[in-house]
Amino acid sequence: MSMIETINYFDTGISAGFPSPAGDFISSKLNIHDYIVTNPSATFCVKVSGDSMVQAHIFSGDILVIDRSIKPLTGHIILCVLDGEYLIKKLKIKNNQIYLVAANDKYKPILINKKNPFDISGVVIASIRKFI
Amino acid sequence: MIFLVDCNNFYASCERIFRPDLQNIPIVVLSNNDGCIISRSSEAKDIGIKMGEPVFKIKNLIKNNNIHVFSSNFELYGEISKRIMLELKIFSSKIEVYSIDEAFMQIDNNSNLSALSQEIIYHIKKITGIPVSVGVSSTKTLSKIAVNFAKNKLNNTFILEEKLDIYEIVKSLDVKKIWGIGSNYSKYLYQNKIFTAYDFMNTNKAWIMKKMNINVLRTREELKGISCFPIVTSNPPKKTITVSRSFKNDIHKYLDLEKRISDYAFICSRKLRKEKLTAYSISIFIATNQYKYRPESNYYGFTSDNFLVSTNNYIDIVKLSNKLLRKIFKNKFSYKKGGVILSNLTSENSYQASYLKLPSSSKQDSLMNSIDYINNTFGSEKIKLASQNLQDVTSLSRKKLSPKYINSWNDIPNITI
Numbered sequence: 001m002s003m004i005e006t007i008n009y010f011d012t013g014i015s016a017g018f019p020s021p022a023g024d025f026i027s028s029k030l031n032i033h034d035y036i037v038t039n040p041s042a043t044f045c046v047k048v049s050g051d052s053m054v055q056a057h058i059f060s061g062d063i064l065v066i067d068r069s070i071k072p073l074t075g076h077i078i079l080c081v082l083d084g085e086y087l088i089k090k091l092k093i094k095n096n097q098i099y100l101v102a103a104n105d106k107y108k109p110i111l112i113n114k115k116n117p118f119d120i121s122g123v124v125i126a127s128i129r130k131f132i
Numbered sequence: 133m134i135f136l137v138d139c140n141n142f143y144a145s146c147e148r149i150f151r152p153d154l155q156n157i158p159i160v161v162l163s164n165n166d167g168c169i170i171s172r173s174s175e176a177k178d179i180g181i182k183m184g185e186p187v188f189k190i191k192n193l194i195k196n197n198n199i200h201v202f203s204s205n206f207e208l209y210g211e212i213s214k215r216i217m218l219e220l221k222i223f224s225s226k227i228e229v230y231s232i233d234e235a236f237m238q239i240d241n242n243s244n245l246s247a248l249s250q251e252i253i254y255h256i257k258k259i260t261g262i263p264v265s266v267g268v269s270s271t272k273t274l275s276k277i278a279v280n281f282a283k284n285k286l287n288n289t290f291i292l293e294e295k296l297d298i299y300e301i302v303k304s305l306d307v308k309k310i311w312g313i314g315s316n317y318s319k320y321l322y323q324n325k326i327f328t329a330y331d332f333m334n335t336n337k338a339w340i341m342k343k344m345n346i347n348v349l350r351t352r353e354e355l356k357g358i359s360c361f362p363i364v365t366s367n368p369p370k371k372t373i374t375v376s377r378s379f380k381n382d383i384h385k386y387l388d389l390e391k392r393i394s395d396y397a398f399i400c401s402r403k404l405r406k407e408k409l410t411a412y413s414i415s416i417f418i419a420t421n422q423y424k425y426r427p428e429s430n431y432y433g434f435t436s437d438n439f440l441v442s443t444n445n446y447i448d449i450v451k452l453s454n455k456l457l458r459k460i461f462k463n464k465f466s467y468k469k470g471g472v473i474l475s476n477l478t479s480e481n482s483y484q485a486s487y488l489k490l491p492s493s494s495k496q497d498s499l500m501n502s503i504d505y506i507n508n509t510f511g512s513e514k515i516k517l518a519s520q521n522l523q524d525v526t527s528l529s530r531k532k533l534s535p536k537y538i539n540s541w542n543d544i545p546n547i548t549i
Contacts, residue, residue, distance in 0.1 A: 039259075040215075040218075041214075041215035041216075041218045041219050041259060041260065042215075042219075042259045042260070044150075044537065044538050044544070045538075045541075045544045046544055046545045046546070046547050047544055047545070047546050047547070048546075048547050048548070048549050049546065049547075049548055049549070050548045050549040051549075052549045053549055058549070063544070068258060068259055068260075068261070069258070069259055079547075081152040084152050084153040084155060085152065085153065086152060086545070086547045087547075087549065088547060088549040117155075119152075121152075121261075
């Protein structure tokens with residue numbers, strides 16, 4: 001995911017004449033990867049489809065960036081596993097109970113009980129959607 | 133103290149990270165060309181599947197027990213391994229990556245070894261999803277023994293510290309199981325009535341030096357808690373780079389063979405460039421299938437040459453490999469195997485290499501960098517040389533390959549929400 005640094009190969013071509021006055025400043029560039037990813041070794045991406053999170057502005061085809069190192073708190077959007085299946089939901093912890101809340105009124109919150117195997121895989125830190 | 137961190141069933145565990153549906157399901161991973169079992173989840177071990185077993189022999193076992201079978205996804209395992217090693221550096225800067233799934237770490241001045249081990253296990257599992265075991269002792273050799281015990285403990289930790297514990301363990305430990313004692317030496321030791329680690333520790337020093345070598349003696353000292361193998365933090369530079377493969381079908385024609393050799397030379401060069409090295413010497417070999425044919429139909433060709441100056445230029449390397457092939461190629465043989473070996477490697481930046489650059493090289497350098505850039509960005513085989521035939525370069529058969537979940541945008545997990 002860090003391709004931007006490698007572009008440097010091209011931008012210092014050999015040319016005779018007066019050196020560019022910008023030459024010394026060439027290293028500062030916007031790096032999208034650095035902006036989004038803070039813990040590279042804990043980060044991975046998933047592609048989603050479905051409408052259960054539309055009110056959180058997560059739509060079909062979006063790519064979500066997941067960070068496994070962040071401690072999940074109420075209000076976080078999380079990637080979790082319930083009964084062996086991945087889910088993306090909003091986490092709500094209330095009176096020592098865990099609820100998984102959809103961001104779409106069509107779907108009811110899920111209360112986690114101890115019977116069903118449940119695990120939080122990571123916290124969604126960003127969503128990427130390209131328009132073109 | 134030395135902490136040895138060892139991933140539990142590493143390849144099988146990697147296959148599980150993005151497959152929550154396989155949490156308690158038996159998994160096996162196959163070797164190159166889907167031949168043998170090289171990794172088993174604990175469930176698969178419980179069913180009785182052995183390490184190294186050819187997969188065709190246990191077809192029924194796999195079917196009847198609903199065992200999930202995967203080809204080896206080395207791209208995925210390599211990336212997960214990198215992440216684990218990076219995270220381990222949080223705990224110690226003195227770390228030696230010993231293999232894809234093992235690392236030695238030196239951590240001193242810590243009084244609660246057990247708590248720290250637990251913290252390492254928890255952290256690596258949380259960040260990467262991989263379960264690991266930790267063995268702790270005063271030397272590398274002892275920590276290797278400790279980690280084998282850790283694997284069978286509920287908390288995956290074993291601290292081998294007390295003299296009495298060590299004594300108890302070495303008394304019953306087969307000398308063959310000691311790290312660094314190969315099968316040859318263990319046979320020799322058996323012949324001399326040295327069966328356990330305890331027997332070995334009490335073997336005469338001069339006799340070991342006379343009959344074996346200094347490293348065997350060091351191993352003996354390490355068992356006694358005297359550290360002889362220090363943590364090696366940086367990998368020693370590679371001495372050679374080799375790419376060789378067996379062909380799926382025998383090759384008879386020169387041109388077909390040239391395509392293969394060109395591919396291998398290209399892959400060698402790519403590896404070389406990745407490590408920022410240059411090569412001065414190149415060797416190539418071609419061979420017939422010695423198990424299949426009679427001696428008179430067998431041939432093994434090998435030759436070497438040097439470059440004008442050390443190079444990591446794709447074109448130079450492929451060109452010379454083809455020239456060498458013409459030298460050793462003989463008609464009327466059925467070739468089964470071929471390979472390219474680069475040697476006399478030096479760092480790209482070393483004085484000798486840069487001093488001797490040819491006049492045309494700066495233009496060539498930017499061409500080479502462009503090839504790397506395009507292949508790194510758009511897929512490793514977008515740009516190649518005309519003599520190559522990349523159809524068969526990845527001639528490994530990997531029929532049960534899982535997606536490259538964290539290596540490729542096309543392969544990231546799909547989730548229905």
